Amino acid sequence: MLVTTMLALGVGAGCGGDDDNDTPATAKSATTSTTVAEAEPKTIQVDKTVWWAGFTIEVQEAGFEATGGGSEGGTLTVEGLYENRQPDNAVLSQSDVSLEVKGEAITPQLADLPSVPPDGTARGSLEFFLEDPFDPAGTVLVFGTPDTNQSRVPLGEGDAETFEPVELDVTGTVTVSDIKVDLTGGTLEASYEPNKEGTLILRLIVDMVYQGDSAGGALLGATQFSVATPDGTDAVGQALAADDLVAEAAAPNVPFEGLGISFEVDEPGTGDYVLTYTADATDESGQIDFTV
Secondary structure, three states, rough: EEEEEEEOOOOOOOOOOOOOOOOOOOEEEEEEEEOOOOOOEEEEEEEEEEOOOOOOEEEEEEEEEEEEOOEEEEEEEEEEEEEEOOOOOEOOHHHOOOOOOOOEOOOEEEEEEEEEEEOOEEEEEEEEEOOOOOOOOOEEEEOOOOOOOEEEEOOOOOOOOOOOOOOEOOOOOEEOEEEEEEEEEEEEEEOOOOOOEEEEEEEEEEOOOOOOOOOOOOEEEEHEEEEOOOOOOOOEOOOOOOOOOOEEEEEEOOEEEEEEEEEEEEEOOOOOOEEEOOOOOOOOOOEEEEEE
């Protein structure tokens, strides 16, 4: 900012008494300048990746710009890429994000979070008003509330804290009361629901077919499945993902492929499991062992 002040300096009449040729002295001006330095925007490269609520989020950079004009604050803008791993269009909720500065949680003032199609990626930004000067050390971008499995991104030094989804190579086959179940794969990732801190979602993928000859067929449902977990507890199948199995009426020899069944299990979620399928019509059951 350039501030300019004009000073008029009067100079008395020239000497020389009665000389008619004396020329009156003219007013002279002097210019003084004072420069007020503007704070330069501060940009840091973050380049850290986390997973949250069906998104892969690459936090790329954070830029702080002081408001100026005597204000003691400024705006921190965090830029990133959001990849949607869900089967439908999705938008990350602004209310799921905060900035932790020296232990204090600050909510974003503005958010430009895009609607992202399945398997698509789009750029988004978050803006926070902070005190000046901005110090990346001790500043953490947080996805999730304290009662969830948070993903945490230090803007300064330090690794991100997050649970990376795991693709499972698990297989097996069992036939119960003319219902054939083929386990073909699965995933293990964090739950992002409230009050589920420390809970993971084991999602198994199965193919099923009723091989009997009853005209009424058979009913297939998520609750017919359960898993014995590595910590000794049992979990019953649920329809948690949008495309999970809820209930299907199966006609004879009509296959159902790629059915998802979800189970809530405790961290760390690794070890030996036993998948049990129980047919409602006969109450008979069969098992498939697998390891995560």
